[in-house]
Amino acid sequence: MAHVADSSAVTPAILREVNPAVLPRAVLVENNRSFSWITNKICGIIEDETPTWWWVCFAVAAFIACFTVGGITYLVATGVGVWGHANPVNWAWDIVNFVFWIGIGHAGTLISAILCLLRQKWRTSINRAAEAMTIFAVVCAAIFPVFHVGRVWYAWYLFPIPNSNIIWQNFRSPLEWDVFAVSTYGTVSVLFWYIGLLPDLAVLRDRFYAAGNKFRSFLYGLFAMGWRGSNRHWSNYEMAYLILAGISTPLVLSVHTIVSFDFAVSLLPGWHTTIFPPYFVAGAIFSGFGMVLTLMLPLRAIYGLEDLITQYHIDCMCKITLATGTIVGYAYGMEFFIAWYSTNPYEGFAFINRAFGHYAWAYWIMISCNVITPQFFWFKKVRQNTTMVWVLSIFVNVGMWFERFVIIVTSLARDFLPSSWGYYSPSIVEIFTFFGTFGVFSVLFLLFIRFLPVMPMAELKAVTPQADVHAHEGSSGQAH
């Protein structure tokens, strides 16, 4: 009690001397743009005539996507043997590509959900495109396990639907957990994305109606559900959005945790480690931010969105890439340490083999892309050079693909019995199928840019200074 009495006597005197520091808030929409400027800018992307570059990109992307269609058609017509799998490596590019694409999706959910809960308002200008990226990445990821089942028309056996064999799924298997994790992830990502789109679809409905395009107005209106900007609706809407953000956060962490269980629950040296869940989640976010930067920087340049995706946004994304990349680097080091510290000869061999064995080339590509590349983001000069950031983001994508390759293939190729050791190389069918998924992804992303608002207009308006009803009357527009 004496302490309380003391402090109450002392505090006011101190408080009179202490001036709270005025911390400037980063400006999220530059040049003090008005609400209607934001609406016109974003809707203009959809309403303007289709630019030539779009058709060129679309044609190229569609051509690349044909490689996936071709590879899969050949696989279905012939059998899974057309892939390069052979003992002991019966699981290679298919699972590598699956984990690669799923990982890319994770940054979208991180931006839309985790940054929403952390009240990081800079997420508003990139979350719509990042969520779209998530959905399209999950589509690309799903291709691989679905076609790896061989007879793809039996893929529905993965789900607990009564079938003619009467037998049920083995729920003790992490692969079955993965079925639920990934399908839930895909579904919830689509729902979250749609809910974010709802008010913006209403904007487009009304704009196309005013412009006399009844057909497009009808289509947007159908999905806008008759949204009319009512504040009684906004109240429930915001609550629903918050809950979706709240459940997507544990979801995104659980999805890559369960993906890592595919490996960690097995007994294979190099896979059977407890570090896998956090290590996979950090790697997923790292690769996802790499892809967000790869996509957003050209989009920003083409459509002149510099006022909405500011240098501050790029700085934030680079710093997250740096942080998660460093966590990934730490995990690489820790794997080696545990392999030595555990004194398990198999575990020790697995890691020496990774760095100096037959697949050492892949290992060192992984280390250079994932550990060294992000360290450039310590420098402000690098973060301010968008070309440099874009090139580094490509290296991050490459490095994360190699990480999955190293983990999966090196561990399988050198298992417990030297008599069964082998060397895996992909077949041309696998290479085609994987190469084509970049086309599938780009086709979907280009359609998204053309027909849906690339940024959430309502959310952008809500972070502008003029949306703040509590700001001082007549202030210079700096919200606080």
Place this chain on the structure above:
Amino acid sequence: MAAPLYGLIASFDTARDVYHAAEKVRDAGFRHWDCITPMPVHGLDKAMGLKRSIVPRISLAGGITGFFTGMTMIWWTGAVDYQLVVGGKPLFSPMFAFPVSYELTILFTAFATIIGMFVVNGLPMHYHPVLKYDQIRRGMDDTFFIVIEARDPRFNLANTKALLEQAGGRAISELEA
């Protein structure tokens, strides 16, 4: 035959204007009225005197349903309907049933939240008197509106119009039902 009156609509230029006007309408005791805004305005719920949304309760019910659906499904399929020992493991354990139940908790919560939000909001409603107002497009863009419905017991054409005017509303017009 003239269409019956749905209510009065007034427009406001800034978020701050509509916020202060909403406080006045709330204090005048109206119950059937609404604000139309292009984005969620922070604090407007309080200015309108709205209660906390009930959507979270629907979400919770969905989540609980999802968790028990997962547990029940795995127990029934593995330990009741077709018993099969795999790897010497027990027929059912909440441990291995947890990841799937966890994912179903999230899946059902998401559907409950979204369906709950639509039901509570009375959407989809593609036809609404407010949407017939020729300036409503601005309400999705950069203008704010207050709508007071004629069915409110305190509604009186002249007095309500005066209230909206005094609250700073412009272009006050009558909406047809």
